[in-house]
Amino acid sequence: NTTTTTHRQPRQLSVNYYAKTCPQLEQLVGSVTSQQFKEAPVSGPATIRLFFHDCFVEGCDGSILISTAPGSKVFAEKDSPDNKNLRAEGFEIINKAKSLVESKCPGGVVSCADILAIAARDFVHLAGGPNYQVKKGRWDGKISMATRVPPNIPRANSTIDQLIKIFKSKGLTIEDLVILSGAHTIGFAHCEQFVNRLYDFHGTKQPDPTIDPRLLKALKMSCPHYGGNADIVAPFDVTTPFLFDHAYYANLQGKLGLLASDQALVLDPRTKSLVQELGKDKQKFFQAFAVAMDKMGSIGVKRGKKHGERRKDCSFHM
């Protein structure tokens, strides 16, 4: 069970990286994200999660965007079971934005990894969250292997110790874990991710005692123990599932967390006080989230031809 350590000294990223080579980059990506946000608001959570899953495996290098080569037995990251629930909308947006960027700034000047970082920020802001500047200069990666995914992506039933360990291996702190988990203020999870909490928590044949009884009842209606529809999803934030606010943290204190890994943040003394603070103070959450996204966006950044490439199509290596 090897966790890849990707917190080597981050290569320098800068806000003005494309000032000469593609000055209109942010407007180009912004035209795609704002259009998609209107047509399909789920594009927001889809893209933010995509960015997280990119950065945690091989660093923020667009490795998540690669398709398995036809006929190949080596599956790409996106075909790992841990990534099968990533919504198609996220991939579509990046491909759309990339074609538009290639039409104006041709030749693989702008990396797919940077486009993903910009799009994720756009959606945070469009959904009502903080606006912040995105540093750029990531190259795309040459490696995308499904086998590298499971040890690097946290799971719904991971313990706090496991979550802290994975975050630490990326150069992220316990505070970053709490702050970045706040992304679950928007979006949805499939029943399979939390069904054991509803009926048979840790083999007790009883529901998880840390779920609010009314939420438990509602979730049981959507998600039967056996034989339910595998496509059913429930919102992470029962109060404002499409609004990027700090309600997630107040919900945790009210036993309204969806995943065991969400609820755990308020049950552990190492994370509880920060949950309480963020639940009280939206400005503090927004400010901290912007800083933490910048930090997450710097994981394992590559530059140069030795480790990187300049893709023209985000789904395929050069």
Ligand code: HEM
């Ligand atoms: C701390 C450990 C984390 C765990 C265990 C975790 C786990 C999950 C799971 C199981 C889902 C539901 C997948 C599905 O059933 O479709 C999900 C969705 C989501 N995650 Fe996380 N996550 C974590 C951290 C993060 C971070 C750091 C971010 C971003 C900064 C993030 C953003 C999202 C978003 C936006 C969704 C909703 C996706 C959608 O509705 O399409 N998560 N996460």
Ligand SMILES: [Ca+2]
């Ligand atoms: Ca990656």
Ligand SMILES: [Ca+2]
């Ligand atoms: Ca919310």
